[in-house]
Amino acid sequence: MSYYIGIDLGGTNLRAAIADTETGQIFHQHQCATLAAEGQAPVIGRIVELIHELRQASGMDGTLKGVGIGVPGTPDIDSGVIQFLPNLPGKWLNVPLQAILEDQVKLPVALINDVRAITLGEWKFGAGRGAGTLACLAIGTGIGGGVVVNGQFHLGLGGTAGEFGHHVVEVDGLPCGCGGKGCLEMYASGPAIAAMGVKEVMHGHTTRIGELVDHDLNRIDAGTIVQAALEGDPIAKSILQKAGMYLGIAVGNILGVISPQKVIFGGGVSRAGDLLLRPIIQTVHERVHVIPLQKVEFALAELGINGGLVGAALWAKRRCEGREVISEL
Numbered sequence: 001m002s003y004y005i006g007i008d009l010g011g012t013n014l015r016a017a018i019a020d021t022e023t024g025q026i027f028h029q030h031q032c033a034t035l036a037a038e039g040q041a042p043v044i045g046r047i048v049e050l051i052h053e054l055r056q057a058s059g060m061d062g063t064l065k066g067v068g069i070g071v072p073g074t075p076d077i078d079s080g081v082i083q084f085l086p087n088l089p090g091k092w093l094n095v096p097l098q099a100i101l102e103d104q105v106k107l108p109v110a111l112i113n114d115v116r117a118i119t120l121g122e123w124k125f126g127a128g129r130g131a132g133t134l135a136c137l138a139i140g141t142g143i144g145g146g147v148v149v150n151g152q153f154h155l156g157l158g159g160t161a162g163e164f165g166h167h168v169v170e171v172d173g174l175p176c177g178c179g180g181k182g183c184l185e186m187y188a189s190g191p192a193i194a195a196m197g198v199k200e201v202m203h204g205h206t207t208r209i210g211e212l213v214d215h216d217l218n219r220i221d222a223g224t225i226v227q228a229a230l231e232g233d234p235i236a237k238s239i240l241q242k243a244g245m246y247l248g249i250a251v252g253n254i255l256g257v258i259s260p261q262k263v264i265f266g267g268g269v270s271r272a273g274d275l276l277l278r279p280i281i282q283t284v285h286e287r288v289h290v291i292p293l294q295k296v297e298f299a300l301a302e303l304g305i306n307g308g309l310v311g312a313a314l315w316a317k318r319r320c321e322g323r324e325v326i327s328e329l
């Protein structure tokens with residue numbers, strides 16, 4: 001038995017569950033709205049509250065060994081300090097989240113990037129099972145990633161390996177929130193896909209995208225484009241084709257670095273399934289000629305939101321096992 005709490009700190013929702021890190025089974029999932037605009041202190045309060053709820057509701061408190069938290073940014077995995085969270089409002093500058101939570105919940109806590117957590121979950125219990133080398137990309141508000149190389153979860157300096165959203169896909173391209181330009185995220189993330197849809201509707205093109213939101217441009221998001229494409233709308237499909245082309249360029253670059261057996265795609269936009277995978281694979285085949293592509297498997301993530309929860313729990317097991325909590329500050 002090896003039970004840990006896994007938490008996903010998302011821009012919209014805060015989710016928590018108990019995971020059996022031996023089997024990947026999830027118990028007692030609880031969630032609440034993140035309400036990130038209220039700032040960091042109320043959000044931290046809600047994380048503490050969720051942990052208390054889980055411990056009480058599960059009756060498993062004595063068996064819980066630690067807490068892993070996937071956050072939408074790049075926490076320093078060694079110090080447990082969040083430098084900043086680009087996709088979460090409220091000033092998260094140099095927040096020692098690990099120490100704050102350990103003081104309040106008296107359990108060991110470990111932080112990790114949210115998509116690195118998904119990578120770990122999918123590798124152990126999802127689409128990545130059995131792969132010695134893999135890359136995982138999650139396409140949502142941003143584009144995150146994670147890598148496993150030769151059977152090792154590869155994290156790089158401070159846990160920053162796998163930032164695929166900031167691979168350059170257009171030299172001298174659009175400026176990105178990271179400070180660079182031409183980053184993948186500017187061309188294939190949820191907001192980038194939504195912006196392409198808004199442009200089409202603004203230009204007066206007849207498309208299911210506009211119909212789905214009663215021509216209210218503010219309501220168009222990536223889900224609208226995916227829905228319209230799944231219903232067969234040619235403009236929505238061409239938007240996904242374009243996003244898939246950019247993703248394919250980035251995936252081609254990843255293949256050239258780690259030559260993985262599997263590339264896994266998760267996140268909300270991956271709900272488009274083959275409509276996104278096909279242009280990615282097509283682009284890879286057009287551009288990559290030095291890797292045996294017939295041996296590379298391209299697959300959708302299997303675990304959905306549970307991937308991040310079980311991955312965060314697996315991360316907690318790695319970092320917290322055998323570690324006693326926790327000084328009384």
Ligand SMILES: [Zn+2]
Nearest residue numbers: 166176178183
């Ligand atoms: Zn960038």
